[in-house]
Amino acid sequence: MPLALITPNLKPLKPLMFKPKVAFYWCASCGGCEETVVDLAEDILGVVEKVDIVLWPVAMDFKYKDVEAMPDKSILATLLNGAIRSTEQEEMARLLRRKSQYMIAYGACAHLGGIPGLANQFTREHILKFNYEDGPAMANEKKTRPQLVTEENGRTPRLPALTNVVRSLDQVVEVDYYVPGCPPTPKITRAAVTALLENRLPPKGSVIAPDIALCDECPRKATKPANISFREFKRPHQALMDPQKCFLAQGVVCMGPSTLSGCEAACISGGMPCTGCFGPTSRVRDQGLKIMSSLCSNLEPKDEQGISAVLQGIPDPIGTFYRYGLARSLLRRKVNLPTD
């Protein structure tokens, strides 16, 4: 489904009378999403021309109080990327929600929790300890940890606290639209921005991508046999891959069948299987469980040992099937972890 068809028959709302205000914000993410905005290349100029960017900490200098001073709902849209995992991110999310007409979860982390969401397999203490004490690249003999409040030269610098749980944006504030991807492709971004500016918005809560799985647009679709039966699973580096052939047909886990399309199979075209960053279709509650169900149903063995042997080829099912979606999965977090 071409992107132009995402919002086919929606009547334009009342035309925008003045230059709309737009905010970009960056929470728990790698920064790749911010790059995408830049990746719009010349188009960015068009966007800049049409909008008034009122907040973009990665590129311009704004203060919290500037945002806070704005009247509520005065920002047309906030494109927020990154998962929510600190008090500061949470507060900004709430503030921007209040100031914006549309809150847009931009990128896999805001949409699904993303890679940071994998931290939901561990406690906050475990993560801090590893990163400040036990990590192999760590030289911290005093085992100093970041302090929330310190006294230094009469000043009292304070740091935000990590939350126990990594959250997708919609687990913190109401989200109007989701722009999927890790990062969202320029095309998807353009489609979202255009829809916004032209006021041709899909129903609230939509993911701005065709609601059909990636195989639909995969260049290798035709090479997938109709009688697939898995005898083993390999990881891409464990075998010489046929660059033309469906990854699943080569025994490599590809999340394409359970992942929204719209990226034009970018990873597959780059020689890597889909890892699921666009998230599930609207008909699926848990992307990881669904791809697991599909793959496992098609194993060859029928006996417990045989099945178990094939499944050894997927040593880390959580990391494989919930690469981006753990925080938004049915369980969200390893359930026996304490909160402190």
Place this chain on the structure above:
Amino acid sequence: MSDSTNKTPDGKWTPRIVAFFCNWCTYTAADLAGVSRMKYASNIRVIRLMCSGRVDPQFVVDAFAKGADGVLIGGCHPNDCHYVEGNYKCLRRYQMLKRMIADMGIEPDRLRLEWISAAEGEKVRRVVNEMVETVKQLGPLNIPCKFEEWDKEMEALAGHVAHSQSAAGAACPDHAKPQTAQTAHV
């Protein structure tokens, strides 16, 4: 939702087990157990599906997420599936699902797959009783309560944000609290 949902009126915790039984073998076996007036623990809530192959792993995990302490899947014996081999598909998913729920902190014994033929009313009785015993040993899982507990940290901050914002931008007087965006960006 509070943990009272898992309690009997006299206040004791008792496990709730959701079962997915295939229409042809295990559901019928459970009917047979009834007709034979066998007695077993009342903790089980059976949901009828046509085949164990219909058991979507999402159903199992959703049941846990909504408060089940255990999930039991019942299907026809190998080679005996009414639909030829739906039960094998169930078995394959089940084996991976066991690993996944373990990774997510749910004791694997809370999930059980049993082949129970239409004639094995007695096995329904035994398996349900065993399952209830096992889950009793493991204690409450109560994931809805965990969700509540996890979200407390958000409620706390939401309260704090509401308070500070109503104070019209006044500096946060409470230094013991972690710094928020308000102070960090000033």
Place this chain on the structure above:
Amino acid sequence: METRKNEPVRIGFYVCHCGVNIAHMVDVEAVAKYVATLPNVVVSRNYKYMCSDPGQEMIQTDIREQRLNRVVVAACSPLLHEHTFRGATEAGGLNPFYFQMVNIREHDSWVHTDRLEATRKAMALARAAIQRVPHHKPLEVKKVPINPDVLIVGAGIAGIHAAITMANAGKKVCLVEKEPSIGGHMAMFDKTFPTLDCAMCVLSPKMATVGSHPNITLWTYSEVVKVDGYVGNFKVTVRRKPRYIIEDLCTGCQECVANCVYKEPKFPDAFNLGLGKRKPVYMPFAQAIPSIAIIDPEVCLNFKRGKNPDGSYTVSDKCKKLCVVACGDRKAIDFTQKAVDKEITVGTIIMATGFKTFDPHRTPYYGYGVYPNVYTALELERVINASGPTEGHLVMRNGKEPKRVAIVHCVGSRDENTNRWCSRVCCLYSLKLAHLILEHTDAEVYNFYIDMRTPGKSMEEFYNRVAEEGMHLVRGRVADVYPDPNDTASGRLIVQAEDTLTNRILKIPVDMVVLSVGLEPRPEAEDLRRLFNLSCSSEGWFLERHPKLAPVSTFTDGIFLAGCCQGPKDIPDSVAQAGAAAAEAFSLIDKGYVEQEPNTAFVLAEECSGCKSCIPLCPYTAISFNEETKKAVINEALCKGCGTCVAACPSGSIVQNLFEDQEIFSEIDGVLAPLPQ
């Protein structure tokens, strides 16, 4: 009246007392009161018998007067009454699939002992249905035409009776029998209780009818090897084993038998349980149908000894083949005959595969196979029979007439160590045999029984009559049979038992011991069960769909049960059941179509990405890949509604009618929702 879109859901809920079956353990009023508080519930009632006419009428009236558009009934198992209540829902003017059933009898009141807990469980299950039913969609029952032909497997008295019944009604019957002749066990009996008429006199006219009926295709010495398809349209492969006689050419003259190079019968005769002898070419028994000889390649000199790996035999051509000479121009003998697989299509199947008798080698304390004068009851039937190996003279293996005979009841029945069930016929056939022994000899007869079980029409009268003929009836299980230490020469045996009425240990010297062996499932029943996709009880009998409501139906639509394959029974009951099975098959056929539960799956064409994950999962090849649209499609006619592909669709783009994801999720939600304290 169909529900329009956006019309608010209005549910009627009914909880059944089932007399006291439910109400004694579930507080039905509390359940109704609780359900009344749930969203969308307009009516919530409890009633003594929901399945009764007034109960169903109540539903229909409420639909009309309360403008209900959904109905939920909490009662017995949906396997029992779902159909009834769907009918009531439809009669009230709604689509029948706007109905959902809650099982609070088999799954609740009958299996739990704590009323409070059982009531709470009923509430939870009811809530699941209340939350599920708003998602229900109107569905249509698909009608598939039915093939009027019927397959009957097994040609004992049950199969024979069913075949004649169907054939007389003008249906084409294919009757498949494993043995070279039809007749089954009944053909081996001498006389039958309680009328004491000769078994063969009753049976042989029916056998002859089968042999000559224009509507019956009789395939003996044949076995079903493959069954595909479903009710209305089964594709069955039957393997016709080679008998080395061309059926169409054989006239049954038996000149081949008379002229065989073996002048005397030398080989154990299976029909007479090895008590008589036959030649390599033989007629199974005098009244065999079809009246066609058969050659045993294991012993015929014209074959090399031993089977080939594929089960065939190699012709040695070493015999003078006097049989071929005798057959002459009829040319009916063909040593090169091979097994042939025949494929037929039928709409319904009747299983009448019978039983086997208990093998008393498993009760070694009775000395069967050790002491030659220990017989099974079936062997005695042959010995007593006028066409049996001794031509009806009751003599033992040593040629002597017994003076004292012990009949041991319950061998392989009602016994923890062998079979726990009562075989139902043994008491009566033991009495019959006792009577026949008395009729044939002057012997003294002892019946050792645990309980004398003679239920059924004229059976107790039969017992009273025979008991007065002067036999000994000893209430006690026989513990041991051993040779008389005082008389080793004659083969006399001592039967030891405790007479539980007088509390005395008895040691009765007898010449002959007859073991009243029980009835067991056939050893191949397990294979047949798999082949026909049936269920078996834990004992191994084929399982009926419901013992009272559907006693001859199975869980596989279109397959019915007749005779002892379903459980031990006597001849009258076998015949009655065969008639019932024929009637069930006939009612299906005469309707002309079968209704298919609309629980099939379909692919959401817009949403399917064409990943092909589902295609290899379907055992019925109902799913194919449309090369034009590049999407999966499900052929609804082939789909059986298991839902495996639905669970496996990675993008949630397959939907199963009646079992939609949203419906199941709502049930999960419902059973786990908090209950009032």
